[in-house]
Amino acid sequence: MFRPLFVFIGTRYTRAKRRNHFVSFISLTSMIGLALGVVVMIVVLSVMNGFDHEMRTRVLGMVPHATIVGDQPITDWQSLAAKVQQNPKVEAVAPFTQMQGLLTHDGNVQKVLLNAIDPVQERKVSIIDHFMLEGQLDSLTPGSFGIIIGDKAAKALGVGVGDKLTFVAPEVSVTPAGMFPRMKRFTVQGIFHVGAGEIDGYLGLTNLQDLARMQRWKPDQVQGLRLKFGDLFEAPRGAWEIAQHLGDSYYARDWTRTHGNLYQAIRMEKAMIGLLLLLIVAVAAFNIISTLVMVVNDKKGDIAILRTLGATPGTIMAIFMVQGTVIGVVGTAIGAVVGILAALNVSSAISALEGLIGHKFLNADVYFIDYLPSQLQAQDVLMVCGAALVLSFLATLYPAWRAARTQPAQALRYE
Template sequence: MFRPLFVFVGTRYTRAKRRNHFVSFISLTSMLGLALGVLVMILVLSVMNGFDREMRTRVLGMVPHATVESATPIDDWRSLGERVLKNPQVTAVAPFSQMQGLLTHEGKVQKVLINAVNPQEEAKVSNIGGFFVQGRLEDLQAGDFGIVIGDKAAEKLGVGMGDKITFVAPEVTVTPAGMFPRLKRFTVVGIFHVGVGEVDGFIAMTHLQDLARLRRWQGDQVQGLRLKFADLFQAPRVAWELAQTLGDRDYYARDWTRSHGNLYQAIRMEKAMIGLLLLLIVAVAAFNIISTLVMVVTDKKGDIAILRTLGATPRQIMAIFMVQGTIIGVFGTAIGAVLGILAALNISAGIESLESALGFKFLDSNVYFIDYIPSQLMLQDVLLVCGAALLLSFLATLYPAWRAARTQPAEALRYE
């Protein structure tokens, strides 16, 4: 099969088994360095994508995209929900009420935010149903004063299914004997595990009517509506517009960017910054090709001179060394891409096995918002990393190839 001269010679130089084995070793280390940079970049970007995905599906699946609330109890939430659903950006609504306080059991205390929900309606706006380890959301029945808590809260309080816990409300009841805190006994009917310390430790759920009775409201009165959007990034604008246009009372809106927006933006910024830093590592590995080719040019001066005397043009000489450097870049990038894809697909299981072997948890959910290493491999990230590595590898060939093309045959052969 016919191959151009520069391709034939360039591939022969890449193998370079004849005289200088040190040059071959440098070529190999350049290739492996580039492969390692590509591997690490694909792996880290996949992990950052995983954190981004878990933030959307777990945290923002539990936290409402937005809420429309009122300072006074809302009597007819169904008609309000029908008006809100007329907005094309809103895909579902559900009523809710909230109350902060303390849960106590046998002298143990845990702060809690109780979300009172309608179990049938809540499934439309929340994915909590998929995280239950015991019980289910439908076990919350009006009048039973049942409560659903996270596994971290259950562990801290030392309670399980069917146990009684006491909720201490941040209000007092005035009696002739004095002021006493408002207390209510709840029965644990469900335990969930989301994997997010903030949710598993401090969020609880009960039935809307039970919390209404505790707050001395009518059974059908609620604090507001939880909204689910087709595009959660539209939540701040649309929720504010809805609160302004409903108009029959003073409604106000809250959205996820106020409660978890900083965390989400931090993840996005970290991905960009880490990607940039890792790209510099790839650049360092790619520019090792420069030193490799400079050494090859020095080693092959006699060969270059002979090729020039046989009629090779400076352009062909330059192409020879560009082919050699590009081959190193292509093989290094390909090896790194394959290993990076395999690592990204197996990092979660690998870290989990390592944690089991060491008996140590790398991510503590009390510190981080999830307690495991997620990973999501995205094709565009792989293509971007490989493209950047190939481009840097090609650019690294230009200077050594230019030096080779400037070699003067007489000077090179003087001492041969």
């Protein structure tokens, strides 16, 4: 197969054993450094993609994309929901009522945000069914005063399915005997695990009518509507438009006010970490400069002979550009293969390591999930490999230009 002269010599220089073993060692370390930089960048970007994905699917699948709340309890929520669903951006609507308070059991106390729901409607806007460890959402029937809590809250309270606990509301009831806190006994009907400490520890679910009775409302009255949008980034503007259309007695709140800072922090961290890791790849790529400079010094005699045989400065320059580019291509290819394999298995590897040493690297009290996610994306792999190849190519220009300027007479004077 025909190959241009500069390609033939450049690839032969890459394969050949050099007299100067130190140059060979530097060339090998440049290749390994570039491969390691590519591996680290692919793995870290995949982990950041995993955090981004889990934030969207798990956390934002449990919390409302947006809510519409009235100044007064809403009696006919079905007709209000029909008006809201006229907006084409809204996929589903479900009623809700919330009350903050404390859960107590056998001397243990845990704060809770009690979220009253209609189990049938809740499935349209929430993915809670996917995370049930025990019990079912349908067990929250009117009048049962059942409650579903996260596994973290259940562990803190020391309760399981079927146990009784007491909800203490932040209000008091005035009686002839004095003022007493409002309390109600609930039965644990289910336990869920989302993996987010904020949700698993402080969220409780109960039936709409049961919480309405606690607040002395009519059974069909609710606090507001929970909205699910086809695109969660449409929620802020879409919810505001809906509230404006409904009138001054309604106001909207969206997920960017509750979890927006966390989501933006993840996106910004991905960009900043990607930039920092790209600098690591750049350092590894520019090690090719030192490699080629030493190769050029080692091959001055060969360059002079090629020049006397008729090779042009452009050919000489192309020879060393090919040699440096081959180092970059091989290093990038090795890094891409290892990085892809590592990104696909990093979650299971970290999980196995946690089980081996008995220590959790991600604490749900600090992070919004308690495991290390990873999501490999083709565009990230292509971006990393493309950047590494471009930097490797740029690193060859100066040494190749130096080689092209070699004067045959001067190079052969002491040969």
